[in-house]
Amino acid sequence: MTAGLELAVRPQAVIFDMDGLMLDSERALLGCLAQAGAEAGHDLPQAFLLSLIGSSDALTRQRIAGQIGADAVDGLLRASYARYDVLVAAGVPHRPGIVELLELLAAHGVPRAVATSTRRPLALRKLESAGLLGYFEHVATSSDVAHPKPAPDIYLLAARSLGVDPRHCLALEDSPTGVRAALAAGMTVVQVPDLLEPDAGVRALGHAIAGSLHDVRGLLQPLLSA
Template identity: 60%
Template sequence: MTLIAALPFLPEAVIFDMDGLMIDSERVSIACWSQAAQELQLPFADDFWLGLVGLGDRDCEQLLLQHISADQVAALYARCHDLYEARTQQGLPLRPGIMELLQLLQAHGIPRAVATSTRQPRANRKLAAAGLLPYFDHVVTSDQVAHPKPAPDIYLLAAHKLGKDPARCLALEDSPAGTRAALAAGMTAIQVPDLVHPDEALRALGHRIVDSLHDAHALLLPLLSR
């Protein structure tokens, strides 16, 4: 790991994104978008789907409407949903290091929540299927807030449900949109990029960027060992 600044305090709670951070689902999602578009003969380049990573449904729909009609968007969503549900029922792999990190936080009594752009009840189904649901006190989803990521609403609600000051919370994210949401909420953020890497504008925000959840674990361990 490149030398990363130590965390400034022991977080009173840790809030996790889900897709791409804990569950290796973004690649599956992109494959389903791409397959659905090809089946419907819709004109999208392969790299278009990366732009949807970390966004809520409403923002995804707005991006799609710049290229296709509302009826085509509805058909694309329906087919992608069917493909994705079939894939998730087969089980999705976990990102390296997530179980060790959750077990560490659990052992030290640090409260934990999920803040995901995925809607209920799909979020709970995915977390349960992955064996992650028991590790969390709350699961906050995009349909519970007025404004999805990159707005701070979802992180503010997660902190509220945990009864914690956002300024004393640590957020773990993979996507640019999610990282901006956590920072806008006033949280300390660690970004673990997956498919979409931070550009210079995002790096300029000064948050910690690490290669893996093992690195996030290493940043927390000294504080938990005191």
């Protein structure tokens, strides 16, 4: 699947979302929530779980409280995160094509940063255990900003940390929430959907949509080699 997949100029920096874009962690975390919920007798429909994708920790907690009640949230999250921590320690699987894309950018000296809604300690653990942390000059997380995605704060911080104007940055995202954040920051955006297919409202935002990170690499290769 591709839509509007083209870039006019070589980006001066590339900013990566983490969960669902580089790491197959959305699927893993939602699975942990579903398992913990089932064991505790809570109804967590698949549609509800998918609605959590791209949300900050605070918003995720709020939405789960609305689903199962505020008194049950802490126990459910403890149980699900305990499962998830085991997966993180083992190294969350990569999304296909991420290493090849990062190697291409590194070989051509393109600055790279992460912009993630995950809190800083967990984000660093996930990137380190997955063997990806060393590819990035900076990691911007929800711990570092006042407002999480879809506000542009995390993306603006990532660009600032690299010393690159956001207008000259390419942002790679999987979720609609992240796409809106990067567009609000003034960046060029390519979405690589994971569990959520973009609906008509998301497509109307006018950004490019790629079928895979391999497609993104193919998009960048000629610009970097020119």
